[in-house]
Structure formats: C-alpha cells, structure tokens
Amino acid sequence: MANFGQRMIAKFANDNANFLFITAAIGWFLASTAQTFGIITNKKIDKEDKKFLIPQEIFDGAVNIGLYALITTPLINGTEKLINNDVITFKNVKKGSIEFDRLRGGAKVLASLVGAVVSCNVLTPLVRNKLGSIAQRKELKQKVQMQQPSYDPFYQPFFQKNGLKEPMKMHDYIAFTKQRGMKI
C-alpha cells in the first residue's frame, strides 16, 4: 500500500496544473522569508528605507500567496469547467479522448500561469506598495511622537519653548500671563 507522500507524487504527476500551483506558493513563501531576512541583516540599507522595505517584503509574501490563490484557483477551475461544458472546444478532437484530456491539462497549466503573472506581478506589487507605505507612515508617526518631549510641569511648562531646561522663574510666569492677557 502506497503511503501519503507516494500517492501525492503520483497525483501531482497526473495533475500538473495543481502541482505547479502548490509548489509556486511554497516557493514564494520561502523566497519572501529569505528576502525579509536579507533586508533585516543588510547593514548597508538605510534605516528609513528599511522601515518601508521590511513591511513591503512581508506584505509581498502574504499578499502574493493570498492573491495567487484567490485569482489562480478560480481561473484553473473555470477553464476546466468551460472545457467540460463544451464552451471551449478543440478542432478535430473528440471529447473524452486522451488528446482531449491532454489539451484540457495544458489549458489548466496556462490558466495557472496567467493567474500567477496577473496576481504576483501586477496586483501584488500594487497592494504591497500601498500596505507597505501605510506601515512606513505609522512607523514615522510613532517616531515623531517619541521625539516630542513629554510635558514636565516644573522644567517645561506648556508656555515655554521646547528644550528650555531651566526651572521656571516667577517673572517668566508673570510675563506670560501679561502677554496673553491672562487674568489670575
């Protein structure tokens, strides 16, 4: 009795389109993980660029596989259905013949290739750029917030300029209240 691995290899050898579909998804996952690792460990890439490139790479992998599955699966299944329902036909080839099965298999492989090109080379870069830039903006916003000095009622009253690290004196306070017309 053949084990699971043996049966899968036999099934994949008979269904090339699905095999290529699954192995491409695994390949992208591995490639994306490696590329992210490469950016993280690359000391020559600017820190600001990394803030965009790291999330871009992670989104690239996730979006890539997600969109690939979302677009390619219906394309493969749709092509098969169109051929089975005689919407797509082949000249001088009888339905049910070996040649027919071959052509249907080839059409499924082509459908998977079209799905891969559209999803991974067109849609994924568009979506990941959008998501990557959102992540970059969020990161920069956090940085700006962290750089802003926290309010210190003794050393940095709200009416003093930032960075003035002197204790507040009485004449500063009086001058401020007069300037703004504040009544005590």
Added chain:
Amino acid sequence: MITRVESNNNKINFCALKPPALGNKVQKMLTRAENFSSVQQRLAIGGTALLIQPVIDLNNKEVDKDTRWVSAIRSGAKAIVGTATGILVRGACMKATELKLAKRDATGKIIKEAGKTVVDPNKIRKILGNSFDSLNLSPKELSDALNRVPSVIGTIVALGAMIITNFALDAPLTNKSAEFVEKFANEHNKKPGGVQNG
C-alpha cells in the same frame, strides 16, 4: 468570433456564448504547456516580473522618490536573482532525478527516445509503489504521468534545497546586485534623489 447559440426550444440561451473551436496552433501550445515543468513556470513568472514590477514601484506615489527608486531597483534585482537561482536549483534537482530514474541499457547507458530521456517504470514503482493504480489511468495517460515524475520529485527536492539557497544565495545576491545598480545609477546622476535633485 463569438457566436450565439440557440437552444432547441427556440429560446436564446445567453449562457451559451460559444467561441470557435481552438485550432492546431493553439492545440500544439496547450500540448506543450501540459508538460511544463516548474523551471518553465519560474522563467515565465520571473521574466514578466522583471518587466512589470520595477515600473509599478517607480510609479508608487505613496513613498518619496528615494524609497521609490530603492524599491524599484530591489524588485528588478530580486526578479533577476530569484529567477536565475530558482531555475538553477530546480533544473539541477530535476536533472539529477531524471538521471536517477532513467532507463538504462545493459552497459548502463541512458536510453533516449526522440532526444528525451526515457524513465524506467520499474524504478518509479520501486519509489512510489502502487500509487498510480488507484488513479485508473489509460496506458497513454500513465506514460505521460510517469514521464512527469522526475519533474515532480525534482521540484519537491528543489523546494527543500531552496530553504538553504534562498538564504545563502538569493538574499545576499539581491542585496549585492541592488547595491551595485544603485551605486551605478548614483554615479551617473540617474537617481531621482541624487545629484540631479540635490
């Protein structure tokens, strides 16, 4: 040309829009596509990635010009390096599997038919057992499937190898080539954030 087909009861069936039957040229292409290996798949996807992705990155208005440029260069470098190493690793693994499963004559020489290596069904049965029996394939379909076994096993082995090569080759090579192109572009004042704008 799409022709409209009317059903027997003379009502127009709008779902039955039937394109003409596919001719010999398309059939030839589909027959070839049926035996596409992961190498050809990687080549098709990588080639189009190289053409399309850098253009998309350069037109990404969400980020500043410098990041846009770095991102486009990386996409291009990634497409070249990823495709090259992907093809190399997959090709090598598939070739090695093909040689291992090839039919050989008494002298140990590989038997070829029409320039292609013939796989030995006995060797495949030894590896895969009776796993093809449950698929109920016709002799011709079985022959096609057996010929694709080296490609399937080679691709699976290549995926395992790529766990290492992706880290050891892809990532550092992408970084190096991206650095090289960026440096080259800077020297020629082509970078948008470079001397031209500065």
